[in-house]
Amino acid sequence: MKNYFYSNNNQQNGPYSFEELKNENIKQETLIWYEGLNDWTKA
Numbered sequence: 001m002k003n004y005f006y007s008n009n010n011q012q013n014g015p016y017s018f019e020e021l022k023n024e025n026i027k028q029e030t031l032i033w034y035e036g037l038n039d040w041t042k043a
Contacts, residue, residue: 007031007040 004021005014008030016024026032031040 002034002036004032004034006033006043 001017003015004018005012005016006021006024006026007013008025013024014021021032026043028043030043032043033040
């Protein structure tokens with residue numbers, strides 16, 4: 001299972017499953033990362 005992280009005001013949150021991540025306050029500008037990405041990217 002893939003673990004997702006997101007950054008909110010420079011604070012890293014996670015790990016979350018994709019289903020758990022959908023329940024978080026994620027906006028288009030929110031930075032997310034998961035294994036396989038080279039760097040944080042906008043949701």
